[in-house]
Amino acid sequence: xxxxxxxxxxxxxxxxxxxxxxxxxxxxxxxxxxxxxxxxxxxxxxxxxxxxxxxxxxxxxxxxxxxxxxxxxxxxxxxxxxxxxxxxxxxxxxxxxxxxxxxxxxxxxxxxxxxxxxxxxxxxxxxxxxxxxxxxxxxxxxxxxxxxxxxxxxxxxxxxxxxxxxxxxxxxxxxxxxxxxxxxxxxxxxxxxxxxxxxxxxxxxxxxxxxxxxxxxxxxxxxxxxxxxxxxxxxxxxxxxxxxxxxxxxxxxxxxxxxxxxxxxxxxxxxxxxxxxxxxxxxxxxxxxxxxxxxxxxxxxxxxxxxxxxxxxxxxxxxxxxxxxxxxxxxxxxxxxxxxxxxxxxxxxxxxxxxxxxxxxxxxxxxx
Amino acid sequence: xxxxxxxxxxxxxxxxxxxxxxxxxxxxxxxxxxxxxxxxxxxxxxxxxxxxxxxxxxxxxxxxxxxxxxxxxxxxxxxxxxxxxxxxxxxxxxxxxxxxxxxxxxxxxxxxxxxxxxxxxxxxxxxxxxxxxxxxxxxxxxxxxxxxxxxxxxxxxxxxxxxxxxxxxxxxxxxxxxxxxxxxxxxxxxxxxxxxxxxxxx
Numbered sequence: 043x044x045x046x047x048x049x050x051x052x053x054x055x056x057x058x059x060x061x062x063x064x065x066x067x068x069x070x071x072x073x074x075x076x077x078x079x080x081x082x083x084x085x086x087x088x089x090x091x092x093x094x095x096x097x098x099x100x101x102x103x104x105x106x107x108x109x110x111x112x113x114x115x116x117x118x119x120x121x122x123x124x125x126x127x128x129x130x131x132x133x134x135x136x137x138x139x140x141x142x143x144x145x146x147x148x149x150x151x152x153x154x155x156x157x158x159x160x161x162x163x164x165x166x167x168x169x170x171x172x173x174x175x176x177x178x179x180x181x182x183x184x185x186x187x188x189x190x191x192x193x194x195x196x197x198x199x200x201x202x203x204x205x206x207x208x209x210x211x212x213x214x215x216x217x218x219x220x221x222x223x224x225x226x227x228x229x230x231x232x233x234x235x236x237x238x239x240x241x242x243x244x245x246x247x248x249x250x251x252x253x254x255x256x257x258x259x260x261x262x263x264x265x266x267x268x269x270x271x272x273x274x275x276x277x278x279x280x281x282x283x284x285x286x287x288x289x290x291x292x293x294x295x296x297x298x299x300x301x302x303x304x305x306x307x308x309x310x311x312x313x314x315x316x317x318x319x320x321x322x323x324x325x326x327x328x329x330x331x332x333x334x335x336x337x338x339x340x341x342x343x344x345x346x347x348x349x350x351x352x353x354x355x356x357x358x359x360x361x362x363x364x365x366x367x368x369x370x371x372x373x374x375x376x377x378x379x380x381x382x383x384x385x386x387x388x389x390x391x392x393x394x395x396x397x398x399x400x401x402x403x404x405x406x407x408x409x410x
Numbered sequence: 411x412x413x414x415x416x417x418x419x420x421x422x423x424x425x426x427x428x429x430x431x432x433x434x435x436x437x438x439x440x441x442x443x444x445x446x447x448x449x450x451x452x453x454x455x456x457x458x459x460x461x462x463x464x465x466x467x468x469x470x471x472x473x474x475x476x477x478x479x480x481x482x483x484x485x486x487x488x489x490x491x492x493x494x495x496x497x498x499x500x501x502x503x504x505x506x507x508x509x510x511x512x513x514x515x516x517x518x519x520x521x522x523x524x525x526x527x528x529x530x531x532x533x534x535x536x537x538x539x540x541x542x543x544x545x546x547x548x549x550x551x552x553x554x555x556x557x558x559x560x561x562x563x564x565x566x567x568x569x570x571x572x573x574x575x576x577x578x579x580x581x582x583x584x585x586x587x588x589x590x591x592x593x594x595x596x597x598x599x600x601x602x603x604x605x606x607x608x609x610x611x612x
Contacts, residue, residue: 176608226602234605246470257599265605307467316472 043376044387045369046086047079047362048121048278048345051099054352057300062352065098071355072099075348076109078359080116082366085387088119088151088345093127093160103136110144117389118144121240121278121345122153122221125182126174127164129198134185134206141211146390149217151240151276152179154228166197172227173197179218183235186215214397217388219276219343224250226257233261238274238388241338244347245303247316248337251277255338271384276343277334280319283364287322293357294321301351324368331372340380342387344372412592416440416583417485418452421492421503422525429525430454432557432576433491436523439580440487444587451485453478455502462502465509479510487519487587488548490539494526498538507542516547519590521583523555532556551582 049072055062063071076087087109089099099105106118118140123133133150141148154171155161161168177195184191185206193201210216219238222228223246232239239258241251259270267273282297284290291310298310298321313319320330335341346365349358386392418437422429430452437450455462461475471479482488492503507515522539526532535554543550553575561572 172608180609226599227608230602230605230608245468250470253599257602304468308464308472312464312472313468316470 043341043373043380044085044117044343045365045373046084046088046117046119046343046345047075047348047365048086048088048090048119049075049099049347049349050090051092051097052302052350053096053098054302054350056352056354057296059354061354063354067355068098069105071349071358072105073109073112074355075358075362076116076118077112078362080113082362082369084116084362084365084369086117086119086343086345088121090121091124091155092157093163094157103140106148107140107143110140110147113147115147117147117149119148119219120150122151122155124155124160125152125178126154126168126171127161127166128178130178130182131185131198131201131204131206134182135208137216138186138206138208138210141216141390142208146211146214146394148390149219149388151219151221151238153221154225156223170197172225175228176231179220179231179235183218186210211390212394212397214390214393216390217393219274222254224254226254229254229258230261233258233267233273234265236262236265236267238276238342240276240343240345241278243278243318243334244280245317248318248334252337259339269383271339271381274385274388275338275341276345277338277341278318278345278347279331279334280317280347281327281331281361281365282321283324283327283361283368285323287326290321290323297351297353303350305351324364327368328371328375331368332375335376335379340376340384342385413447413449414444414486414587414592415449415451415481415484416444416487416489416587417481418450418489419455419482419491419503419506420452421455421500421506423456423493423500423502425456427493428557428559428562429491429493431562432523432525432555433489435573435576436489436491436521436555436580439576440489440521440583440587441580443581443584451481453481455506458506459502462505462509466505471509475509479514482510483514484593485518486590486593487521487583488515489521489523489583490543491523491525492539494524494531494534497531497534499524499534499542504542507546512546515543518546518548518593519583519586520548520550521553521555521579522550523557523579525557527559529556529558529560532558549586551579551586553579553582555579 053068079087089102091102093100102120158168191204219240220228220232221240223242243251259273262273263270282294320327348361418433420430420433441448458475461472465471492499555575564571
């Protein structure tokens, strides 16, 4: 079981002080969070990708390469990499390069993005979002598995005799998660390739995502990758902790009330009862997080959102210290419950070992 | 025989509300032309006002609002009644339909009605409210009922009076419901294309 943090990378005014960090401060804060994540024993740091204010992370592999040089064990990932508006050739190249520099500590989560104007800025159309995700990933998948690719698709220039360099480290491409909030088509896509499926999970009620993950598990089995229970599932979560539950509520409330996503809407109490958000003591976070397994089954990766709504870096780092105390308990409990035939979270080393022992069960890819 | 369900959405904000009064009379007129035992569920949007705004902000309904939306989506017939504010539907009325999935009301049989201070506003039903349901691909009955304040004091049997319009609209909705199959909500997971279809259709 892997635990980590994911960040949207928003520049948001701290509602308690009125202070807005600079882009430079925010970017450096994200790197500091990643270093802290490794220090407190977390497994994964994932950054979002955005191309409009108030967000800073437009260039994820640059950021992750910098973090790779400052960490030893942390898996560097994304939440999400835009499979719709990025050229799949550039994704193949950038993440293969990062994979080499980080000695394999790299995976990525693909998403469509949800901001209409971003699509035309990159020459695309949001109404083609699903089609872009399907075609672009099919090309990315092939670029990482076939040394020479001929390609003719709807959305990019054809390729004749193209080799994406560098080739994936040890011949094993980075593991791919497909993230979705509402589209069963993306769960279907993840299931087809036997890739991971990540349910954002935060901000919306658990029941909604239970259906989506259930569909992915069923289709994962349909495509012959294993049993539904063996499908690779990741979940988001959002917590704010203090030793004393009431202190957590008092301190987080102004951030909640003014948060970009749900601020000025439901009360903190309603939102925590209706969504996975937990504001309270470390024990309350443990209790709530353990319920995720009851809803979704044994799963492989839990990422927490710790730094949005204008929380200052100092507070975020304190939160990560507390998360470092919570995670060993969750890790012990969830690992003990997971049956032996349900895989652990994906790592490069394990995937290299599997590729050496398994017959090549790669999906046959045809050129339309 | 399957019991039919009529859901009444009333966006009146005052209590007591003439909008609710009109809604109740339309429901009764519809039920009179349907078999005994037809179920009538009335949703007062006032009670869901905060939940509706929260849903606009967060993207998901509270349990109470989710229940109300589910009732509307599963209904065999819908009676939608709003007061007219500034020549159009009440903002709360529009917001309620804004938080329902845009596909969810396709084919829904709907009777539209409105209340207002004077009859000068009556065409708002045709110019504003019917197009909303046309956009949602609902099937509205031909008679839309407008009740101005003065209508509540008009004698019955005078031709074109409010009671006659209510009866006609109710009969039209009942006839549509009577001819139709019981409503079955669309299941988004039932129609997901297989990956082979997704890949081929690009």
